[in-house]
Amino acid sequence: MSEKNFKKASVLAFEKKLVVSDGYMYGTNWDNRDKEAEPVKLVEKSVRGTISNRLKKAVKNDPAKLNAQVENPNLQTVDSASLLMNRDTLKLVFTVKVLSGVQYPSACNSSSHYEGILAMGEEFIHEQGFKELGRRYAYNLANGRFLWRNRVGAEALEVRIHVEEEKKDWTFDSYRYSLQDFERNAADVEELGNLIADTLSGKRAYLMIEVEAFVKVGKGQEIYPSEELILDKGKGKKSKVLYQVNGVAAMHSQKLGNAIRTIDTWYPTRDGQKNKPIAVEPYGAVTNLGIAYRSPKEKKDFYTLFDAWSAGDTLESADDQNYVMAVLVRGGVFGEGDND
Numbered sequence: 001m002s003e004k005n006f007k008k009a010s011v012l013a014f015e016k017k018l019v020v021s022d023g024y025m026y027g028t029n030w031d032n033r034d035k036e037a038e039p040v041k042l043v044e045k046s047v048r049g050t051i052s053n054r055l056k057k058a059v060k061n062d063p064a065k066l067n068a069q070v071e072n073p074n075l076q077t078v079d080s081a082s083l084l085m086n087r088d089t090l091k092l093v094f095t096v097k098v099l100s101g102v103q104y105p106s107a108c109n110s111s112s113h114y115e116g117i118l119a120m121g122e123e124f125i126h127e128q129g130f131k132e133l134g135r136r137y138a139y140n141l142a143n144g145r146f147l148w149r150n151r152v153g154a155e156a157l158e159v160r161i162h163v164e165e166e167k168k169d170w171t172f173d174s175y176r177y178s179l180q181d182f183e184r185n186a187a188d189v190e191e192l193g194n195l196i197a198d199t200l201s202g203k204r205a206y207l208m209i210e211v212e213a214f215v216k217v218g219k220g221q222e223i224y225p226s227e228e229l230i231l232d233k234g235k236g237k238k239s240k241v242l243y244q245v246n247g248v249a250a251m252h253s254q255k256l257g258n259a260i261r262t263i264d265t266w267y268p269t270r271d272g273q274k275n276k277p278i279a280v281e282p283y284g285a286v287t288n289l290g291i292a293y294r295s296p297k298e299k300k301d302f303y304t305l306f307d308a309w310s311a312g313d314t315l316e317s318a319d320d321q322n323y324v325m326a327v328l329v330r331g332g333v334f335g336e337g338d339n340d
Helices: 063-071 111-127 131-142 145-151 187-200 253-260 302-310 318-330
Strands: 012-014 018-020 023-028 042-049 074-081 089-099 156-163 168-173 206-216 248-251
Touching (some): 089 145, 089 187, 111 318, 131 145, 131 187, 131 253, 131 318, 145 253, 187 206, 248 253, 302 318
Antiparallel strands (some): 023 089, 023 248, 042 074, 089 206, 156 168
């Protein structure tokens, strides 16, 4: 494709190819986890907290003003979720649908750019076939990363995966799979990863993955569904609202999906430290740390790499290629726009 005839798309979008359901939470017992489980229900609590935020200097240095502040209780109404006292294990259930056609934009207003993207995708499928991406997605299912805070401090952790079309079942002892890297080789992870890779490569139209996770946290212990975003806390009666579906405590599909796509270790190394996995994002953004690990200044952000590759340039690094395709699997709107 000649550079003269190439026109970058101002309207460009890709549909996500890992479609994750909400996760439903149940209480059971570890020794009988194959048997009956009951939905975890949310409970509303009214609590009386104390003032614990940083104080202004005028208050901090005046004991009388400090006492006046402390005398005012911090009254809150919050949602909470816990197992019953006769249950020691959390059961989380959700599904993941993997779709093919990563290389096809759902919207693109430039035929030359469309052809470039298609050529880029076909090259990647031919040379790499989504093997590493599929393996890493499977790894994050095996290690239970999607459990987030519920994973911390558990006595035992097991993930079961079922693929009906293949009549395949896998059971993973999740603590055997690190959250810090993807270095452990395991035949069952490779097998699941190959199914995901084959789907992303177009060898099959879709793949439906059913996931059950069991977390032994202890009788009556608190568990952690997703928390709803309250845009105007001043008007709401509760300061913390947890997510539920039809009365069952649940985790957002977005939060589960974010964990599964936490596979990017290919970003530029900082201070000589080993890169830990972060979620695949165009600028490598980690919001809770306030850091963008893929700055355009270093030319390792998605747009710099994608624009070059889709225009016909070669990305020498397989890591860069994996990253760009992982962003397309994530999906999003990536057009240049009229004002750029």
